[in-house]
Amino acid sequence: MEEERDMGRGAVVTDGIMARWVELLLSDRARPLRFAVVGGTAGVTQLALLALLERGGWPALLANAVAFLCAAQVNFLLSATFTWRDRARSVALWRRWIGFHGSIAGMAVLNMLVFATARMVWPSLVSSAIGIVAAALGNFLLGDRLVFRRRPAGRRAARDQADEADGADGADAA
Numbered sequence: 242m243e244e245e246r247d248m249g250r251g252a253v254v255t256d257g258i259m260a261r262w263v264e265l266l267l268s269d270r271a272r273p274l275r276f277a278v279v280g281g282t283a284g285v286t287q288l289a290l291l292a293l294l295e296r297g298g299w300p301a302l303l304a305n306a307v308a309f310l311c312a313a314q315v316n317f318l319l320s321a322t323f324t325w326r327d328r329a330r331s332v333a334l335w336r337r338w339i340g341f342h343g344s345i346a347g348m349a350v351l352n353m354l355v356f357a358t359a360r361m362v363w364p365s366l367v368s369s370a371i372g373i374v375a376a377a378l379g380n381f382l383l384g385d386r387l388v389f390r391r392r393p394a395g396r397r398a399a400r401d402q403a404d405e406a407d408g409a410d411g412a413d414a415a
Contacts, residue, residue: 272324276381279319287312317341325389337388344383352376 265271287308294304317338332340352372359368 267326269327272385273381275324276320276384279316279324280377280380282319283312283316286315313342313345316345320384320389325384328389328391332388332390332392340388341384344380344388348376348379348383351379 266275287305290308290311291304294307295301299307320341321334321337352375355375356368356372359371363371
């Protein structure tokens with residue numbers, strides 16, 4: 242039997258319904274949604290930091306670079322703990338961090354190449370949107386197949402097990 246909880250101000254939430262929504266949100270089918278939410282959060286983080294740094298007198302290019310680097314860390318943290326949360330122990334934390342940044346760097350190059358090519362035919366905003374979509378798809382595929390790849394427990398690489406034994410992956414303990 243489903244229990245109901247009083248959430249205040251007259252709102253009643255059924256535990257069973259909430260549990261099903263959480264289960265759906267954390268399912269493999271919802272991974273693209275989680276990816277989009279995390280990417281949007283990182284984008285908003287970058288824009289907010291850029292605005293704060295510029296307001297503090299930072300030059301725009303330096304402010305944007307710092308904002309991007311900070312947002313990339315937010316993106317990695319949320320990707321590891323939310324988007325691909327079920328794969329947190331498949332590869333050592335430092336290896337995922339390096340792979341993640343390598344993939345976003347590669348997709349930034351792809352974004353620019355797609356933009357430059359599309360710009361020959363379409364206006365800048367359309368070309369940029371096409372580049373963003375191409376890079377987002379590439380980042381999702383690289384995250385899914387490489388950075389946060391799923392590995393069977395019995396076939397883990399010996400070096401990852403050694404990293405854990407040495408405590409190099411202590412941040413994954415939770």
